[in-house]
Amino acid sequence: MKQHYDLIAIGAGSAGLSVAIGMKRLGFDVLLIERNDHRVGGDCLNDGCVPSKALIYVSRMVHQARQSTRFGLKIDGDVDLATVMQYVRERQDIIREHENAAYFRQAEGLDVELGTARFVGSQEIEVNGQRTSAKNIVLCTGSLPQQLNVPGVEHVKVYTHQNLFDLDQLPKRLLVVGAGPIGMEMGQAFRRLGSDVTVVGSDDRILSKELPEASTILQKRLEAEGVAFRLGAKVTAFADAHTAEVTLANGETEHVPFDVVLVAIGRTFRFDDLNLPSAGIDLDDKGRLKLNDYLQTTNPHVFAAGDAAAGAPAGARYFSHAAELHASTLITNLISPGGKPFDKKLSYDNFSWVTFTEPEIATFGLLEDDLNERDIAFERIVYDFAHDDRAVVEDYEYAKMILFVEPQSINPFSTKIFGGTFIAPNAGELVQELILAVQHKLTAGDFFNKIYPYPTASRVNKNIWTDRILEGVPGVLKKAVKWLY
Incomplete structure (x- = not known):
């Protein structure tokens, strides 16, 4: 690790990799920092896009096989979730062959440091007991699943997208808390694999950020596959390790049994380890980095990309390709000689997204x-x-x-x-x-x-x-x- 760099990217997920590799290929001296080698690739490789889409792929094959009985084929047997998850991990390992610290050091010429970074000055950080500085630093530290804080939750084994893929036995009853994209994708996937699935959502429809017509069509399709919904409802307590108390839209309480609960109710952030105050970096009232239209923090030499950029005026987009957009915006501005009057503001006007249900x-x-x-x-x-x-x-x-x-x-x-x-x-x-x-x-x-x-x-x-x-x-x-x- 050198004493000074043109740019430091903290976090080696989609955002950090895009910024670091992009700037390195343009000829800049770049340091990439990640906590450990297994976290290289970020949520997308380790907990999100890759494992979830691999699981969806398998569940679609199982569903299509069962659907083929209408044409005379006879299908029997239960899904072995351990084998399914082994397939998921194999797909991750294939991608991980070109998403690891050693690969980026050799193939891209990047300096990669594995450890926890913390600010010790406005343009200076410390990692593994060593200090280094950079003209600009980009925070690509991602986000965390929001926790469900209700009475009795301490007695329940709660899963999020970060540990869902550790399951090795198919739950007979899966309770999904949250009717957003993760809840819908995983709810359908586990239903197709053989679980009885109940979804509890606080809004009056699923996927509230989509057009109502789209939400309605998808909900009908999922209900036809056997997914049960409790919408306009909330999990208000856990009576025991396998029973949720759900307050329904009409105010009544229903006890919903489950074997496994998946919580997918949003994202949160933790920046404690970074020691932001020492760099003059402020958070907003929601605990997000306070950013301007150019993804710049209150420290003019520190920027954000990916989920960490949720506090930008343009709003939050929790997608890997949003991280790519942030990275391209930042790189364009960092190499632009004109300064802010000519810099490119973050815009989602041409942005798109996909929910990978069927x-x-x-x-x-x-x-x-x-x-x-x-x-x-x-x-x-x-x-x-x-x-x-x-x-x-x-x-x-x-x-x-x-x-x-x-x-x-x-x-x-x-x-x-x-x-x-x-x-x-x-x-x-x-x-x-x-x-x-x-x-x-x-x-x-x-x-x-x-x-x-x-x-x-x-x-x-x-x-x-x-x-x-x-x-x-x-x-x-x-x-x-x-x-x-």
Whole structure:
């Protein structure tokens, strides 16, 4: 470890790796710090995206196998969760081969220090008893699962996404507290593996950040698979190690039995080890780093990225690709010679996310609330998949696409997209073309004039425009076309 660096990144998750590798490849002297080698890769590799999607993959195979009985196949036997989790760990180990300290030292030329970092000055940190400094420091320290603090919880073995994948026996009854993305993904996965699943959510619908139509469709699909919901409800106590007291929306109390409880109610932060006061770094009233539009803390030489940037004015986005966005914003600004007047502010205008249930929900761009807040005129158009041939043959006619677009003008082919939501199998893949359309201001005509191979699922990106454009052609234009004909 050197005495001084151009940049220090504290935390080797998605944010820290993106910042450190990006700056190193641009020729800067970079130090990357992580607590231990197993935490390299952050939540995404160790506790989040990778293990959860591997588990979802297995649960989908099990579900499809059981569904095949309608065609005459006979399926029996129970899922061996230990074998499932072994598969999950194998997938993690494959990725970990190129996400570890030794690999980054050798392949990227990064200085990587394993240990706990703490500030000892505005631009100086100490790790493993050694001190070093940098022109700029980026905090990429992530977040932690919010704990459930109710009477009796001390008698319950509570799981979060951080230790859920340590299970080696399938719980007969799984109680999921929280109806957000983690709760929905893991709730469906364990139901498909064979658990009886009950979800308790404090909002009156699941996935409250999604459009209500998408939430409703997904909830119906999950209920059809056997997931039970208690919405507008709260776990208020644990009567014993296997019974939750749930206060329902009508005020009544229900005792819900469980073998395992998964808590997924939000994120929190812990910065104690960093000794932030010694660097002049303040927290806001929610315990988050106080940041400006440029991801800069109250210390002008210290920035934040990833979950640690939740206190930014643009808001929190707890996704690995949000960390990538933060990193690209920071790198752009750090190498920009112009200073703040020319620096790039953090913006989520072109941001997107996917909830990896089945069906998936993919959301992108500016939605109704954003457009109303900015006083932007728009129209809302909806495409139901009931008559889409691919949806019919693959049995997902329930799917839906909702777009927010420019109001129709005299030239219906000129309409641009602001944003929208898909709920469909593989929605995260179907939506990529629309995300590109928003970023590059493609028009309805660009989709209308594209010839899609039949019957690809992505033809819906054209079909949504067909009726709107043809029905929206002004009468005078129709007469002119007929006259020309």
